[in-house]
Amino acid sequence: MNIGIIPLVSPMHDPLRLAQQTPWLREIEQSGGFRFEWGTPDQPPPTDLRLYFVRTGGTEQQFRTLYRHISGPVYLLVYPGENSLAASLEILTYVLSMGGRGEIIQGSPQAIAERLILLTRSAHALKRLSQCRLGIIGRPSDWLIGSNVDADAVYMRWGTELVEVPMAELRALIQPTSQHEDWLVQATQSATSCAAHAPESLDWVQGMYTALRKIQEKYQLDGLTVRCFDLLSDFGQTGCLPLARLNDEGIPAACEGDVPALFGMMLTFYLTGQAAFMSNPAAVDLEHNQMILAHCTVPMTLVSSFSLPTHFESGLGLGVRGKLFPGRCALLRIGGAALDRYWLSGGEIIENLERSDLCRSQILVQVDEDLKAMLTNPLGNHRLVVPGDYVEMFQTFFDQAGI
Numbered sequence: 525m526n527i528g529i530i531p532l533v534s535p536m537h538d539p540l541r542l543a544q545q546t547p548w549l550r551e552i553e554q555s556g557g558f559r560f561e562w563g564t565p566d567q568p569p570p571t572d573l574r575l576y577f578v579r580t581g582g583t584e585q586q587f588r589t590l591y592r593h594i595s596g597p598v599y600l601l602v603y604p605g606e607n608s609l610a611a612s613l614e615i616l617t618y619v620l621s622m623g624g625r626g627e628i629i630q631g632s633p634q635a636i637a638e639r640l641i642l643l644t645r646s647a648h649a650l651k652r653l654s655q656c657r658l659g660i661i662g663r664p665s666d667w668l669i670g671s672n673v674d675a676d677a678v679y680m681r682w683g684t685e686l687v688e689v690p691m692a693e694l695r696a697l698i699q700p701t702s703q704h705e706d707w708l709v710q711a712t713q714s715a716t717s718c719a720a721h722a723p724e725s726l727d728w729v730q731g732m733y734t735a736l737r738k739i740q741e742k743y744q745l746d747g748l749t750v751r752c753f754d755l756l757s758d759f760g761q762t763g764c765l766p767l768a769r770l771n772d773e774g775i776p777a778a779c780e781g782d783v784p785a786l787f788g789m790m791l792t793f794y795l796t797g798q799a800a801f802m803s804n805p806a807a808v809d810l811e812h813n814q815m816i817l818a819h820c821t822v823p824m825t826l827v828s829s830f831s832l833p834t835h836f837e838s839g840l841g842l843g844v845r846g847k848l849f850p851g852r853c854a855l856l857r858i859g860g861a862a863l864d865r866y867w868l869s870g871g872e873i874i875e876n877l878e879r880s881d882l883c884r885s886q887i888l889v890q891v892d893e894d895l896k897a898m899l900t901n902p903l904g905n906h907r908l909v910v911p912g913d914y915v916e917m918f919q920t921f922f923d924q925a926g927i
Contacts, residue, residue: 581607662751
């Protein structure tokens with residue numbers, strides 16, 4: 525992992541004294557496990573993240589001259605000496621006065637390295653989103669009346685291409701088969717229990733998974749979402765297990781044709797390298813700031829054990845009842861026509877539930893942010909649960925993206 529660095533230095537300073545900065549820079553590199561790639565304002569390094577290294581004071585006018593050629597946020601790396609911080613304060617004030625965004629990065633080499641890791645992951649996620657293709661198989665489900673997006677606006681804002689695939693194409697590809705792939709055999713062997721009709725439904729699971737992979741490969745999709753309730757009416761079967769498998773394979777896959785949820789799942793994968801649990805908020809306890817979240821599918825990589833009961837609403841096919849690991853998590857919802865609004869909170873997965881009146885995978889979460897805000901400005905239904913302490917990482921991304 526390389527991080528671009530463009531030095532700003534006053535000609536008045538002694539080169540021998542500046543050489544003393546080299547061990548400090550190496551300590552940052554070693555702490556973060558990355559390497560600085562040096563460039564110039566005329567030839568910036570081809571990296572996802574670029575820093576302006578304010579090596580000395582007296583560099584304010586130098587930066588002002590080159591700022592007209594800078595797009596995006598300005599990250600100023602501060603050396604603990606040589607009036608670097610004084611110059612950086614003036615530079616950032618100028619950037620903000622011009623309507624720009626920026627950040628001063630300073631502190632111990634370890635603290636700087638930790639911050640640069642977050643910024644680098646965020647910049648890399650932004651780049652990957654600008655290159656990805658997301659498939660919408662069938663229209664979003666009829667009940668997602670507040671989760672509509674504008675494909676052109678999404679492309680202009682993020683560079684993400686939304687690809688519409690007719691539901692009829694998926695229907696035509698689905699062929700149940702008893703020739704199960706290894707992942708499905710292992711899933712049935714690992715499940716603590718299965719619905720009584722599991723043998724027949726598993727043949728459909730294999731057929732649906734194969735069909736989804738064919739569409740994913742044909743359209744070169746990085747992720748996809750499916751109008752999955754149509755599978756119930758068409759075949760009497762569900763896509764819960766195939767979608768879980770795709771997520772486990774690093775192909776984010778959302779239910780119900782929910783594009784905002786899919787975009788958030790794609791972002792989660794790019795930032796953290798793991799899948800997210802797409803869930804319905806089922807109940808909110810404002811007194812204790814807790815929330816129950818539930819859905820009939822969950823990636824197997826996120827659970828300690830699972831069973832394969834029927835789908836909740838229909839009683840058909842196979843759902844997934846997974847037991848998520850307790851501990852810290854991030855909660856996320858992205859919304860808006862251009863997917864440029866978000867709700868984010870940290871939380872603690874307290875326990876797994878087994879209520880009979882909710883979707884099969886159920887968790888109780890202690891939420892950090894005041895849940896009244898979610899109830900007054902929800903941005904839609906589904907919430908993503910990302911196990912791990914990732915709130916700062918998501919917030920860094922949104923700040924870097926300017927939303």
